[in-house]
Amino acid sequence: MITKLARQWAVATGQSNRWKVISRFPSYHGSTLGALAVTGYDALTTPFAPMLRTMPKISAPTAYLDRDDLSFEERGIRYANQLESTILDEGPESVLGFIMEPVGGASTGALVAPDTYYGRVREICDRYGILLIHDEVMSGAGRTGEYLAGDHWACRPDIVAMAKGLGAGYAPLGAMIASDRLVAPIMEAGGFAHGYTYAGNPLACAAGVAVLAEIDRLDLVANAASMGIRLKDGLRILATRYPFIGDVRGKGLLLAAEFVSDRETMEPLPTHLNAYSRVVELAYERGLIIYSRRTRGGSAGDHFLVCPPMIVTADEVDTILNVIDDTLSALANELHLPVEAAR
Numbered sequence: 168m169i170t171k172l173a174r175q176w177a178v179a180t181g182q183s184n185r186w187k188v189i190s191r192f193p194s195y196h197g198s199t200l201g202a203l204a205v206t207g208y209d210a211l212t213t214p215f216a217p218m219l220r221t222m223p224k225i226s227a228p229t230a231y232l233d234r235d236d237l238s239f240e241e242r243g244i245r246y247a248n249q250l251e252s253t254i255l256d257e258g259p260e261s262v263l264g265f266i267m268e269p270v271g272g273a274s275t276g277a278l279v280a281p282d283t284y285y286g287r288v289r290e291i292c293d294r295y296g297i298l299l300i301h302d303e304v305m306s307g308a309g310r311t312g313e314y315l316a317g318d319h320w321a322c323r324p325d326i327v328a329m330a331k332g333l334g335a336g337y338a339p340l341g342a343m344i345a346s347d348r349l350v351a352p353i354m355e356a357g358g359f360a361h362g363y364t365y366a367g368n369p370l371a372c373a374a375g376v377a378v379l380a381e382i383d384r385l386d387l388v389a390n391a392a393s394m395g396i397r398l399k400d401g402l403r404i405l406a407t408r409y410p411f412i413g414d415v416r417g418k419g420l421l422l423a424a425e426f427v428s429d430r431e432t433m434e435p436l437p438t439h440l441n442a443y444s445r446v447v448e449l450a451y452e453r454g455l456i457i458y459s460r461r462t463r464g465g466s467a468g469d470h471f472l473v474c475p476p477m478i479v480t481a482d483e484v485d486t487i488l489n490v491i492d493d494t495l496s497a498l499a500n501e502l503h504l505p506v507e508a509a510r
C-alpha cells in the first residue's frame with residue numbers, strides 16, 4: 168500500500184520512470200507479494216521468489232556485528248552511504264523510495280542504527296528526490312518512548328506506516344501518514360487507486376481513537392521511555408550473567424537480546440540448538456510471552472524480543488526480568504550454554 172502511494176505520487180507529478188523501492192536486508196514489511204518484494208528475510212521470501220519483483224536491497228545497519236577500526240558512528244555513515252551507491256548503480260531517475268524500520272522489529276531484533284545514520288539517509292534521499300518511507304508498524308504509537316521512532320533523531324520521513332500500537336494490539340487497525348506534498352497531487356489526479364473491503368472500518372477506528380486518548384491520558388509514551396530504561400538496564404545485567412547474550416538493544420519498550428556462541432566474534436549459536444524457539448517456550452511455561460526470530464536473514468542469529476504492554480509498571484518490569492532470568496537459566500541448562508556466576 169505504501170509503495171503504491173509513493174508510485175502514484177510519482178506518476179501524478181510526471182516522474183513515472185521512478186518505480187524502484189530500495190529496502191534493507193534483513194527487514195520485514197509484510198506478507199503480501201508487494202510487501203515481500205521489499206522484505207529481506209529469506210525464510211519468508213524464498214518460496215515466493217519466482218512470483219516477486221524483488222527490489223534492490225542494502226545492508227541493514229548492523230554496526231554491532233562489525234569488527235573494524237571504525238567507530239560506531241562512522242559505521243553509521245558507511246551503512247547510509249550504501250544507499251547512495253545503490254541509487255547510483257540503479258540509476259537515480261528510476262528510484263522511487265527507500266523503506267526502513269527506524270527501530271527494527273522481529274527480523275533484526277529491535278535493531279537501532281548509529282545516530283549518524285538517520286540524518287545521512289534523509290540527506291541522500293533529498294539529494295536524489297527519493298521518498299523516505301518509515302515502517303513504524305512495530306515501533307509507532309509511542310512504543311519506543313517517542314510517538315514515532317523516527318522522532319528520536321528528528322528524522323522526518325515522507326510516508327509513515329503504522330499499525331499494531333494504534334489499536335493497542337487488539338483492534339485490527341493500520342494507517343499510512345503522508346504529507347500534503349504527496350497527497351494533494353494524487354487527489355488532483357483522481358485519488359488513491361487502492362482500497363479494501365474493511366478500509367476505514369468505523370469500529371476499528373473508534374477503538375483507535377480511544378487508544379490514542381488513553382495513550383495521552385496516561386502519558387504512556389513517557390512510561391514506555393522510563394520503563395524501557397529500567398527493562399534494558401535489567402537485560403544488560405542479565406547479559407553479564409549469561410555470556411551467550413551477545414547484544415542487548417532497542418529503544419523504549421521495543422527491546423531485544425541476541426544470542427551468540429562467542430561475544431568477541433559475534434558468531435551465532437549453532438542453528439540446530441533452536442535457541443530462539445526454546446527460549447519462547449521456556450518463558451511461556453513460566454507465564455511470560457516473548458517473541459523471537461533470527462537476525463541473519465532468518466537463517467541464524469537467534470534473538471528474543473521483550474515488548475511488554477505500554478502500561479507496564481516498575482514492579483511488573485522487575486517480575487519480567489526475574490522470569491527471563493529463570494528462563495535463561497533453564498535454557499543454559501538445557502543447551503549446555505555457559506553461565507557466568509552463581510545466582
Ligand SMILES: Cc1ncc(COP(=O)(O)O)c(C=O)c1O
Binds near residue numbers: 305
Ligand atoms: C515492521 C513491520 N512492518 C510491517 C508489518 C506487516 O504488518 P501487517 O501484518 O499488518 O501487514 C509488520 C508485522 O509484523 C512489521 O513488524
